[in-house]
Amino acid sequence: MKSISWTIVGMLLCGFSLEAQTNKKMDSLQVAYEASTDITERVELLRDMFNMQLYMEPGEAKNIALKILDISQKENYANGIALGNYGLGNYHLITNTPDSANYFLKKSAEISLKNNFGNTLANSISGQASIKGDRGDYMGAIKLNDSLLPLYQKLGNYLNYGIALGNTARFYNNMGQYDRAMEGYIAALAVLDTIDEEPFRRADIQRDIGKLNYFQGNYEKSIEYFRQALAIYEETSDNLYQSYVLNDLGNAYVEMEDLDKGLEAYQKSRRISEEFNYLDNTANVLANVGMVYRQKGDLDQALEYQFNALKINRTNNSSDNVVSVLGEIGKTYMEKNDIPTALRYLNESIALADSIKTGYYLLNGLNYRAKAYEKNGQFEKALEDQKKYQALNDSLFNTEKSKQIENLNTYYETEQKEAEIALQQEEINTLNEKAKVDRLTKGLYAGGMFSFIAVSGLLFFGFRQRMKKNRIAREKQEEIYRQEIAHKKKELASQTLHLVQKNTFIQELKENLENIKSSPEKFKTEFRRIVMLLRKENASDKDWEVFKTYFAEVHNDFDQKLKTLYPDISEKEIRLAAFLRMNLTTKEIAATLNVLPDSILKSKYRLKKKLDLDKDTDLITFLNTL
Template sequence: MNSFKKNSLFFFLFFFFSGSMQSQESKIDSLKRELQIHKVKDTTRVRVLTKLAFSYQRTDPEKALEYIEEIYRISETINFEKGKAQAFYLRGIVQVSLSNYEEALLYFNKSKKIYKALGMKEGELRCYDAIGVVFYYQGNYRESIKSYEKEIKINEEIGKTKVNYSLLSKIGSSYSELGDYERAIVFYEKALGDATSPEARSICFNHIGTLYCDLGNYPVALENYTQSLMICEKIKDTLQISKSLNNIAIIYNKYENYDKAIEYYERSLKIEEKINNKYGISRVLNNIGVVCKSRGDNKKAIEYYEKSLKIGREVNDKNQISNCLLNLGDMSLILSNNTRALQYYEEAKKINIEMESQRGLCSSIFGIANTYVNQKKYDLALINALKSKELSDKLGIINFKRDTYELLSEIYENTGSYKKAFVSHKQFKILDDSLFNKENINKIAQLEYEYKYKGQLESANNRELKLTQTVKSTSKDLVKSQRVLFLGVIISLLITIILGAIIFFLKLRNIKSKTQNSIIEQKLLRSQMTPHFIFNSLSVLQGMILNKEEGKSINYLSKFSKLLRITLENSRDKMVSLSQELMAIENYLALQNLENELYKYTVLVDGTMNTELFKIPPMLIQPFIENAIEHGFENQKEDREIDVHLNYINKKLICTISDNGIGVDAKKENKNPYKKSLATTITSERLGVLSKDLKMEGSVVIEDRQKYNKQGTIVTLVIPYKIQEQE
């Protein structure tokens, strides 16, 4: 079992203590000079000493303690109670960095008591925050949440209604350890939304990556861990670099890239040893043991587990102790030492009950059941296997459920309950297939993730250039090659559509709520240039080439490729300028009308609007224009009109798309019922999501103009937007 204790909560103490200390390292020399100048033992010297102590608490704890001792002596001499509280608080921080959690709690509580007596709410807040962190490290997640809730209550008392991102993230971590993933992701997403500094965003990406790693969504986990590593390397945060390296190594181990995993673990271990972080050293040693086990090197795996367990016991890190015990239990089973395995699992079970860690408890009970099966004690095995099944069902983790059903099948078969054995085995196969499909989908998602950063726009431009050159060269001998070319284009297009549909269908079934917005955007991108439209465009182009209208065909191809390029450019960004979107719409309408000028269209913008300043989500308007063209003019060959009008009224960006066709009500009454456009449906869903993301109204209303004594259909879009500040 991997150690998933990857949360960087201690890092939050750094920010919560003082926002002005983010650049503290560059000010150390200045503080030392100030200290040399100011020899008087007063509150000013205490203030300078406090900043210096905090600067050294991670890099040189001994030096930090020297400054803290002087803070306390001066404060006691001049009867400066606030200085005493600061000294106790700083001592607590140093003890946390040294993994001495009980001493840390003692000092934080002393500090809190003084701050409370002084009526200093800000000081109380810091202490409750620090106490919550220590409880978390000790595996006491319920108490950790209680401390954070007290912190929220004090914030409300002093009028701070907005909860700090660090506090949100820490509450999410505690819920994650308790197996309440739904609450955890809510708090993590809120934290990321409130995080503004690079350090804060790095931590939030790590948290979100950890949650998805626990849920088995490795591509999304790796993406978040990589984001975190890029940020912390840029700002040279050593501790966070170590945590990110460790997390990425875990993902590589999942992908069975063991050399890469070891490489990242060793880089992380080197950093942890340099700063003497026993907590981090224990975690990395345990994870290296996991890789050794995966490679089949059982002897080395046990050595690393035992080293990790020893350090975990020294610092009383219950979570890490549990992980090591479970791993040693698994190794004992592999080596057929059932008695030893049972001892490890029972001790792990006891610790996980104390911590209320449902995931760890499930693993412990499953290990006990497995051991009893090896000892042929099937009655005891069945009791524990059923408990494991109950917990795994509650947690909803597929691999836990799969392994439990497989074990139940074996138990029932050996006790003669063949019907139950058959049912359990059937459930095992269903879950195994589901896990297999999920792994395949994760691999596909990973390939998409890797491709995303390889230059989509450059590739599109290259394809456009090649297509133009192909048309010019093949026009000289079109009679012989036109059928081959046409069939080749159609086959390529069909293959692309089929493959895209398969990948999209798999992702749609398995993706989590985290990626809901991107799913809708990908749907819209695929539906934006429909196969029907592309087919018609290519048919028109073929007709021009057959009629030897070379100039006209090149003009048509240029407009068609330009529209494709604009569509791709707009789809890469979450927000584009209104002017870009209008350019795409006008190109689309012009291309539809190029051959026979079947439509009269207008695109009007309120004269008071600056379309360069408005930023809107791309590809919201075009699907409704396409719907009007395809469905609005049935049996109407002349006087076809489409009008697009944009207004900015009462801080709402309103777009109306109207036509003079048969009207939506008439379509509904037709014998062939009106089929709602896929693009229209997706755009409606997308508006709902964008409204929440941008915290702004977004809606769509489709009406028959008959109610206004006119002919046709009118679509009213309220578009969420941002206004870009003028430079």
């Protein structure tokens, strides 16, 4: 017991020590600022104070940026005006007001370009690249960001060079190009590991690697990186990102179905967010906690957290989050079997989502409301919402696929141009080498023709080998692109076929319902037909067979490998293994197979036994090796 008490005291003292050091440094900077009369020195001191406060006390950082702007405008000091605008842009970036951020960053860039302020110009462009990325223009963000690399090298600013590498990796990650993203993250860490300044930048990269693993379903690995990032954020008193990464940790634990650890991480994130008034993150965490309590079956507690999240989002004018939380409140009331209240919140969520054109939240609302109508016996309305859901889902799917194909084509064209430039450079190098050979020939001629021929032959062989190597590398890269595009086309074909089958089913269901409506005396007969139709659709293996065909092509005959290794494995077990191989969660698999999550957990346990895996071997990790 004593050792535990001392550990807690040690942690508290460490926290107080860090805060005391920060306050002491801020006080000394303030004293120096008040004593100074030189505008250049005063702006530099305020800039240092801004950097210290930005992630700890954003509101205070904003006031400092305004002060930089004020004193610089009075003295007509261009460098300070550029820095003040850049500071305000940064403040709006981290407080999620991108339009304001873009306004101030553009202003800063214009002043910096006019006055040749290299660092401030580069940093302002970097901020604008981040905004492009947040809006989904990843290739635009990458081009803008990559244009900064030679500028940072020229300035000798290797900290920002490493940050820029990490930002480009983040954009590739968002595009789903995980290999390029990981290469970029590793390159960024290689630079940042050599720099003592701003260690939280390393933590940002570690958090990004954690998120990459999270979205690929490698939850244990993601937790490892999130914890490394958290340690640095704690060491540097970076309160904002502590709250973010604790929320990330909570998400990973919940996906692993460790709800208690998930709640613990969420509550830590909430305490920090509330203390420093990070409203967006506070609301997000409260909503996440509400969903966990709903999973646990404590619906009243879930509603309490969800209503608190809704209140903050309404105050903060965060429309997307208001739509999302309204939908989740509606779903919770539906699980309480309070359908009228559920419909009230779902109607509000859908109306708002439609007005602000946020497709994915509208999709969720329609899905939840269709289930609420179905639960309430309002089958016509349920069918109407299901049709709207299907039409919107199809539209969003096509838009997303078009965007992915467009990004892929842009990426392919960029790589082709780079390959052409590399080839031209190689030809230039070849000509230069040839010129060297010509000069060498004159020197060697007196020494004998044999030496000349030997040297020329070796050089020519070297040139040919280098050209051949470049050609092979380029052909390999082009083949990868062709395979990626072919894979996307297969996905699209599979989804289209699935949609046709579902639409046929919905049409049959609609006709049966119309028969009941026009001839009530046929109710019993038609009702039995509807029940049989639903059973047939649930029991149908058509979708599975189509899915299995494409899955086998993409994952190298996964089902055949399983059958070869385990001849007694059943078709249902292969289906479960395929879904696990795709990193679907237990909840998602249960919804797909129309069974309870507990049933999936038992099936996973039985599958692990069937595959003869020991207790320490992770089932999903094993399936990923096949």
